Amino acid sequence: xxxxxxxxxxxxxxxxxxxxxxxxxxxxxxxxxxxxxxxxxxxxxxxxxxxxxxxxxxxxxxxxxxxxxxxxxxxxxxxxxxxxxxxxxxxxxxxxxxxxxxxxxxxxxxxxxxxxxxxxxxxxxxxxxxxxxxxxxxxxxxxxxxxxxxxxxxxxxxxxxxxxxxxxxxxxxxxxxxxxxxxxxxxxxxxxxxxxxxxxxxxxxxxxxxxxxxxxxxxxxxxxxxxxxxxxxxxxxxxxxxxxxxxxxxxxxxxx
Amino acid sequence: xxxxxxxxxxxxxxxxxxxxxxxxxxxxxxxxxxxxxxxxxxxxxxxxxxxxxxxxxxxxxxxxxxxxxxxxxxxxxxxxxxxxxxxxxxxxxxxxxxxxxxxxxxxxxxxxxxxxxxxxxxxxxxxxxxxxxxxxxxxxxxxxxxxxxxxxxxxxxxxxxxxxxxxxxxxxxxxxxxxxxxxxxxxxxxxxxxxxxxxxxxxxxxxxxxxxxxxxxxxxxxxxxxxxxxxxxxxxxxxxxxxxxxxxxxxxxxxxxxxxxxxxxxxxxxxxxxxxx
Numbered sequence: 001x002x003x004x005x006x007x008x009x010x011x012x013x014x015x016x017x018x019x020x021x022x023x024x025x026x027x028x029x030x031x032x033x034x035x036x037x038x039x040x041x042x043x044x045x046x047x048x049x050x051x052x053x054x055x056x057x058x059x060x061x062x063x064x065x066x067x068x069x070x071x072x073x074x075x076x077x078x079x080x081x082x083x084x085x086x087x088x089x090x091x092x093x094x095x096x097x098x099x100x101x102x103x104x105x106x107x108x109x110x111x112x113x114x115x116x117x118x119x120x121x122x123x124x125x126x127x128x129x130x131x132x133x134x135x136x137x138x139x140x141x142x143x144x145x146x147x148x149x150x151x152x153x154x155x156x157x158x159x160x161x162x163x164x165x166x167x168x169x170x171x172x173x174x175x176x177x178x179x180x181x182x183x184x185x186x187x188x189x190x191x192x193x194x195x196x197x198x199x200x201x202x203x204x205x206x207x208x209x210x211x212x213x214x215x216x217x218x219x220x221x222x223x224x225x226x227x228x229x230x231x232x233x234x235x236x237x238x239x240x241x242x243x244x245x246x247x248x249x250x251x252x253x254x255x256x
Numbered sequence: 257x258x259x260x261x262x263x264x265x266x267x268x269x270x271x272x273x274x275x276x277x278x279x280x281x282x283x284x285x286x287x288x289x290x291x292x293x294x295x296x297x298x299x300x301x302x303x304x305x306x307x308x309x310x311x312x313x314x315x316x317x318x319x320x321x322x323x324x325x326x327x328x329x330x331x332x333x334x335x336x337x338x339x340x341x342x343x344x345x346x347x348x349x350x351x352x353x354x355x356x357x358x359x360x361x362x363x364x365x366x367x368x369x370x371x372x373x374x375x376x377x378x379x380x381x382x383x384x385x386x387x388x389x390x391x392x393x394x395x396x397x398x399x400x401x402x403x404x405x406x407x408x409x410x411x412x413x414x415x416x417x418x419x420x421x422x423x424x425x426x427x428x429x430x431x432x433x434x435x436x437x438x439x440x441x442x443x444x445x446x447x448x449x450x451x452x453x454x455x456x457x458x459x460x461x462x463x464x465x466x467x468x469x470x471x472x473x474x475x476x477x478x479x480x481x482x483x484x485x486x487x488x489x490x491x492x493x494x495x496x497x498x499x500x501x502x503x504x505x506x507x508x509x510x511x512x513x514x515x516x517x518x519x520x521x522x523x524x525x526x527x528x529x530x531x532x533x
Binding site for chain 1: 325328329330347349350351353355357359360361362370371373374375402403404418422
């Protein structure tokens with residue numbers, strides 16, 4: 001331990017609670033508390049996880065789910081960012097979109113699934129559309145708030161130095177809002193996994209959500225847990241990736 | 257259009273060019289339309305000669321910043337008019353703000369280039385002019401830095417470079433050195449005067465410091481508060497080029513400073529009395 005830096009040691013300390021929890025879980029089941037057919041031990045899940053990795057089955061479901069998340073994320077966030085910036089720059093745009101957002105945001109997006117199946121069919125498109133709609137709202141709201149709160153002096157500078165509306169949009173408002181946009185993107189990423197897994201429960205024949213729901217119907221509880229663990233790992237990896245991108249894209253915030 | 261002008265003036269030696277001339281007539285600015293509208297500026301008449309360095313002093317709330325913002329096109333007057341004659345200059349004016357107003361998401365270089373980018377100056381010419389401007393303020397080594405990595409003095413230097421690079425006929429400066437420490441302020445004041453003496457631009461410089469106004473300017477406009485009016489215009493007799501340190505220690509300087517302080521003191525007292533009633 002002495003060779004490790006203070007930071008690494010601190011990181012290792014963070015592992016104490018999750019590992020401790022898994023140990024207790026394992027020991028209780030080995031001592032005979034609970035029925036291992038319904039509540040698999042961590043080792044049972046790990047063994048099954050590895051088996052699904054080797055057979056390639058897990059990769060297939062993960063691939064499908066990731067494709068839907070990324071496609072939906074892209075389709076939803078790009079227009080959300082553009083609209084959010086336009087709302088901050090032009091009052092008529094704001095007046096038009098504000099009530100729509102207020103009315104549509106609180107609707108549970110999963111309730112739109114039947115409608116989307118009707119519109120886009122049973123394939124990937126309906127799931128991509130659901131993710132896109134779900135991520136749209138947190139991103140447009142964050143973008144708007146970020147752009148609307150840009151300090152007045154930057155608008156003054158831009159105006160005094162001859163910025164056109166398009167320069168204002170691409171060089172000033174967009175970058176000024178960027179930290180808030182990323183806060184929105186982080187929320188949107190979590191939201192996209194949440195709605196997509198739920199949609200895959202009922203409206204899909206593949207993807208991690210399908211894997212979880214199908215194994216529940218077949219009472220393969222260990223596979224169910226493999227699915228849940230897989231979603232958690234995907235969420236963790238993608239959010240770390242997002243933080244890395246944020247550090248690269250916002251250098252003026254990074255080394256404060 | 258700016259490009260053509262930039263090329264045509266390239267043949268004119270800098271020393272022969274005089275900055276923009278400004279004529280302000282009966283300018284008035286009122287905020288709010290309710291029962292108690294605030295008269296920020298009232299009956300402002302001021303002629304600024306081409307290439308002149310004019311300082312505007314007054315108590316806070318006397319509308320000196322408002323006057324500058326109107327000249328910069330960031331605000332509109334309620335009444336009266338002003339005209340700016342800036343033929344032969346690429347742009348009419350450029351403003352230097354109190355807090356530098358550098359975009360935090362742009363490097364120093366990109367910030368300095370901003371006013372050229374917005375006006376479509378071609379890349380090779382812009383690079384040249386940015387280089388010259390960075391040299392002028394001694395920041396060539398820091399071109400890749402972001403504003404938060406710079407000291408307050410360096411940020412204001414960048415802001416000055418950003419203003420100069422656009423080749424404005426008139427510089428509008430709103431207490432640009434107010435947030436700097438004393439040493440940095442003296443250094444930057446001296447540099448500003450040096451650059452001004454070389455470029456012949458008109459400078460309108462707003463400050464609340466009488467000393468700063470006398471050190472830098474050819475004329476000092478003393479304003480009153482609420483309504484903001486011109487109380488007195490004082491010709492500053494010190495010749496250029498000036499050595500600011502020696503000048504600030506001289507007896508004549510001290511006497512003039514005292515005179516203006518007497519003028520301003522009444523105003524500060526009156527403004528305070530009005531606020532308390």
